[in-house]
Amino acid sequence: MNKKSLSKQIYDARWCYVFVLPCLILTGMFVIYPIGMSWYFSLLDWSGFTKEAKFIGLQNYYEAVNDEFFWDAFIRSFIFMFGTVPVKIVLGFIIAVFLNNQVLKLAPFFRTVIFMPVVTAIAIIGIVMTFVFSPFNGPANKFLMSTNLTSAPIDFLGNPDTVLPTVMGVYVWKWLGITMMYWLAALQTVPQDVYDAAKIDGAEGYRLWIHIILPIVLPFAIVIILVEAVGALNVFPLIETMTAGGPFFSSEVMEIYIFRTAFVTDSGTMPRLGYACAAGVFWGVAVLFITVLQGLWMRRTRRI
Amino acid sequence: MSKYLNFIAEKNQVKYLIITIAFIIFSFFWIYPLLWVLSASFKTDFEIWGGLGLIPDRLVWENFERAWFGANMGRYFFNTLIITVVSVIIVVVTTGMFGYVIGRYSFPGKKILIGILIGTIFIPQGYTIIPVFDLLNNLNISKNLIGLTLATAGHTPVIYILLFAGYFSRVPVELEEAAKMDGAGFVRTFISIMLPLTKPVVATVSILQVLHAWNDFLLPVVITLGNPDIRTLSVGVYAFKGEYFVDWSGMAAASVITILPIIILFLFMQKYFVEGVQGAVKG
Numbered sequence: 001m002n003k004k005s006l007s008k009q010i011y012d013a014r015w016c017y018v019f020v021l022p023c024l025i026l027t028g029m030f031v032i033y034p035i036g037m038s039w040y041f042s043l044l045d046w047s048g049f050t051k052e053a054k055f056i057g058l059q060n061y062y063e064a065v066n067d068e069f070f071w072d073a074f075i076r077s078f079i080f081m082f083g084t085v086p087v088k089i090v091l092g093f094i095i096a097v098f099l100n101n102q103v104l105k106l107a108p109f110f111r112t113v114i115f116m117p118v119v120t121a122i123a124i125i126g127i128v129m130t131f132v133f134s135p136f137n138g139p140a141n142k143f144l145m146s147t148n149l150t151s152a153p154i155d156f157l158g159n160p161d162t163v164l165p166t167v168m169g170v171y172v173w174k175w176l177g178i179t180m181m182y183w184l185a186a187l188q189t190v191p192q193d194v195y196d197a198a199k200i201d202g203a204e205g206y207r208l209w210i211h212i213i214l215p216i217v218l219p220f221a222i223v224i225i226l227v228e229a230v231g232a233l234n235v236f237p238l239i240e241t242m243t244a245g246g247p248f249f250s251s252e253v254m255e256i257y258i259f260r261t262a263f264v265t266d267s268g269t270m271p272r273l274g275y276a277c278a279a280g281v282f283w284g285v286a287v288l289f290i291t292v293l294q295g296l297w298m299r300r301t302r303r304i
Numbered sequence: 305m306s307k308y309l310n311f312i313a314e315k316n317q318v319k320y321l322i323i324t325i326a327f328i329i330f331s332f333f334w335i336y337p338l339l340w341v342l343s344a345s346f347k348t349d350f351e352i353w354g355g356l357g358l359i360p361d362r363l364v365w366e367n368f369e370r371a372w373f374g375a376n377m378g379r380y381f382f383n384t385l386i387i388t389v390v391s392v393i394i395v396v397v398t399t400g401m402f403g404y405v406i407g408r409y410s411f412p413g414k415k416i417l418i419g420i421l422i423g424t425i426f427i428p429q430g431y432t433i434i435p436v437f438d439l440l441n442n443l444n445i446s447k448n449l450i451g452l453t454l455a456t457a458g459h460t461p462v463i464y465i466l467l468f469a470g471y472f473s474r475v476p477v478e479l480e481e482a483a484k485m486d487g488a489g490f491v492r493t494f495i496s497i498m499l500p501l502t503k504p505v506v507a508t509v510s511i512l513q514v515l516h517a518w519n520d521f522l523l524p525v526v527i528t529l530g531n532p533d534i535r536t537l538s539v540g541v542y543a544f545k546g547e548y549f550v551d552w553s554g555m556a557a558a559s560v561i562t563i564l565p566i567i568i569l570f571l572f573m574q575k576y577f578v579e580g581v582q583g584a585v586k587g
Contacts, residue, residue: 006412013411015490020405020417023398023465030458031424034435041434098323106324112574113331116338119570119577121519123538124559127545128341131552137353139340146356173334178581185582234428237521241542255430255522262434263526277434284431 035284042278047270060278069249070279073257074286076164080253081232083168088228089221091172092179099180100187111184115177122174126241129170133157157243160250167242167251171235179228186220187213222298229294233287254283338563344556352552367557375548376532377558380540386449387536388517391457395513396506399461403468404494408475421462429459429522437526449534452527456517464509467583471505472498504579511573512580518566537562 004012042060046053064070095114099107117125133140133156141153156166190213198212236255239245245252245260252260262276344352345367346360372378405411406418436455437446445451475498483493499506524536535543541558548554570577 009412013409016405016409016411016414019401019494023402024417026394026398026454026458027421027424029439030436030455031427031432032420033439034432035424035427037435037438038431041438098327103320104323104327106327110327110331112571113335115574115577116335116567116570118581119515119519119566120338120563121521121538121566123519123521123525123542124562125337127541127555128337128559130545131344131352131556132337132340139336139356142356173337181578181581230428234430236430237538240525241521241545255428258430259522259526273434273438280431280434284428287428287431 038277038281038284041274042281044274044277045272046274047272053274056274060275061282063275064279064282069252070257072249073252073254074283076252077233077254077283079164080168080171080235081229083165084171084232085225085228087172088176088179089225092176093183095176096180096183096187100184111180114180117174118177120174122237123241125170125174126238129242130157133166158247160247163243163247163251167235167239170242171232171238174238175231179224182220182224182227183217186217186224189220190216222294226291226294226298230287230291254279258283341556341559344553345560347553347556349550349552352556364553367553368561370551370554371544371558371561375540375544375554375558376535377537377540377544377561379533380535380537381561383449383534384518384536384538387453387456388514390453391517392510392513394454394457395461395464396509398457399464399509400468400499400502400506401494403465404472404498406465407469407472408480421465425462433522433526436523440527446527447531447534452524452534452536455523455527456520457513459516459523461509461513463580463583464512467505467509467580468502471502475501504576507573508576508580508583511569511576514569515566515577 010017043055043057044053045056045059098104099111101107104110132138135141135153135155135158138153140156141150144150145153154162156162194212194216195208198208234255235253236259239251239253239256240259243251245256258276258280261271261279262273263271339358343358343360346363346365347367348364351361372381406414440446440451440455443451445454479497479501480493483497488496519538520536521538521542524539525542528535528539529543532543537558541555541562544551544555544558
């Protein structure tokens with residue numbers, strides 16, 4: 001029985017509160033406060049650079065949901081997610097299964113190589129890839145032409161039809177190492193005796209995989225899918241440095257849209273922080289909704 | 305205790321050889337873009353667009369000179385270094401303290417704290433960037449490195465806290481009690497007994513934060529694009545692309561300056577990178 005009063009408990013734990021304080025202040029300043037403020041900003045007609053801000057209620061939201069570019073970017077973000085996550089999950093799994101073989105002497109080397117793009121600065125990758133996919137003698141086109149796979153250079157990043165698949169491909173390349181590491185962690189949790197027992201029972205080949213190994217790694221799969229899905233919605237640096245949303249907005253995902261309306265003044269228009277915040281809030285809520293949905297699904301699957 | 309499924313049998317040498325060769329070819333293509341930029345940084349512009357070969361005719365060190373001095377990458381390098389080092393220190397100290405308390409003690413309000421943290425895990429950076437920019441302006445620290453460093457340390461490091469909390473919760477109670485008997489208080493116990501025990505977590509968290517701080521783009525581009533003195537390397541290369549559009553070899557050299565330190569760090573401390581990454585799904 002705990003007979004200590006609440007104030008005594010709090011007093012006894014005074015050092016605990018002192019210890020959580022520094023981290024809490026930082027999180028408060030740079031995460032919690034900004035979340036609250038973006039809700040407030042979204043109700044303002046405000047350029048962000050003057051003190052003048054007019055309260056206009058939900059007008060920004062109204063404008064956003066009636067903007068064609070907004071919905072194009074919104075949908076494009078999900079196309080990006082559905083186009084990259086399954087590829088990463090499957091490809092990462094296949095590679096992990098191979099590299100999980102002790103016998104494969106070079107496995108650590110291959111693992112390092114595949115992980116290398118992960119540690120490379122994303123902005124640099126975006127910029128380097130504009131070289132690699134350049135239609136003017138870029139290495140990708142050079143390779144395709146020297147092997148006769150194509151007769152004329154392809155303008156990967158300049159053509160509205162090829163730009164999104166190209167960026168998605170680069171995204172998969174950049175982050176596949178992480179997916180592979182997740183899968184390796186999952187496969188390492190399968191106990192050796194499970195394999196041995198399965199072998200004795202005569203389970204081999206695909207039956208071993210479907211009946212023994214997949215059920216064990218499935219809970220991991222759900223966490224991996226969740227992390228990957230949210231990750232695939234945060235692709236600002238790669239797209240900004242590769243295409244900045246172009247050509248003709250054909251690779252503009254939600255984060256680029258927000259950045260463009262908030263900060264970019266190239267087109268001669270005033271930056272509109274209030275409006276960008278409204279788009280951001282709408283977007284944040286959508287992402288949260290997906291996260292919660294997946295979280296519920298995860299809990300259900302784990303309980304079974 | 306080995307946990308490997310060796311479906312490639314040692315006896316079956318043909319299969320083994322085929323798989324190894326397939327992976328070697330795959331690895332070469334995989335790493336080619338990085339090798340390409342490394343070799344481009346030593347070539348002349350003319351040579352870069354000349355062929356697919358990776359070996360330069362002559363090492364053109366002038367590319368690095370132009371990037372380091374002309375394009376100011378030297379300055380950006382030290383900016384990035386300062387931001388990275390200071391934010392690592394801040395993050396390790398603050399999340400270490402937080403994780404210690406969460407992992408070992410129960411106190412009123414603990415559940416609420418954990419709930420708040422979990423709630424912030426999946427907040428996209430794009431969602432908070434505008435108020436962060438505004439906050440730094442209002443605090444008058446958006447024009448120097450202080451603001452950028454603090455904001456870099458202040459992104460939600462929930463995974464770091466969980467790594468610390470998990471580790472601290474496994475330290476035996478006896479150690480703490482012995483320290484108390486010696487008359488050590490709460491703070492001294494933490495600093496002289498607990499912290500030294502967590503070196504592996506400190507290493508893992510530091511590595512993850514180095515990776516984040518060095519490679520971050522959205523935050524620095526918003527804060528420093530209009531303020532060249534405090535640009536980071538990533539923003540510097542991005543601006544380079546806009547300003548010196550035709551200097552391909554200089555840009556390749558600038559890219560190599562940016563990515564090489566982290567790749568070297570990764571090659572030497574791979575174990576901690578892997579642990580950090582895998583901690584996200586194991587927890």
